[in-house]
Amino acid sequence: MDVMKEIEQIEDHRVEANKEYDLADIIFLTIAAVLCGATGWKAINIFGEAQLDWLRQYRPFSNGIPTRHSIGRIIRGVKAESMMSCFINFSNTLRERDGKEHISFDGKVACGSKHGDNVAALQLMTAMVVDNGLIIRQKETSTKTNEIPVMQSMLKHMDIEN
Known part of the structure; x- marks a missing residue:
């Protein structure tokens, strides 16, 4: 029932040379920031910089927080179907845990x-x-x-x- 396991299954379509930031790190950052009220790439970046220690409790963020432009570019490259599948799978694990x-x-x-x-x-x-x-x-x-x-x-x- 770990949402991180589902996030890590999302396919990264970037060229290997362009993978300075881990996709799962950026997706986790984006979800956490949006849940805390962020409404744009700049706000997500600011949240990430301010909460980096907390974020690192769950993900490595080896290269820190990317710029707002990089966050936007990386997230726009993720297929919507992959994100939807991730959340549906996670929701189903919660549903199955509770029974009928x-x-x-x-x-x-x-x-x-x-x-x-x-x-x-x-x-x-x-x-x-x-x-x-x-x-x-x-x-x-x-x-x-x-x-x-x-x-x-x-x-x-x-x-x-x-």
Whole structure:
């Protein structure tokens, strides 16, 4: 049930010569900073510099904290699917630890995500474990649609029984 083990599984697509900073270090830094209120690369860098001793309790950070530009470049290079998979796997380990639980599905449109006539609003179907509030799967839908077929599709790809 260690989120670090899941983070370490995220594939690093950088060229070996460009790996001055460990990917798992940077992902951990970013998650910790965002959970503490950081809203941009500069804030993540400032958090990292201020909390380096604490961060090193969990990861080596052998070369210290990268610049805000490097943090942004490194994180932008991570595939969103890899990050989603990491968190889903971690959420599933928490869910499995607790035994059988009720899973709720809900479709939502993200307010403010529509931009003009060319960019439609973001629409998501979310599966959540009700008892602990963990989101275990999300799927983007192209249009406002009947939620039942989307939910059925999501269930096929979830590792659940009974």
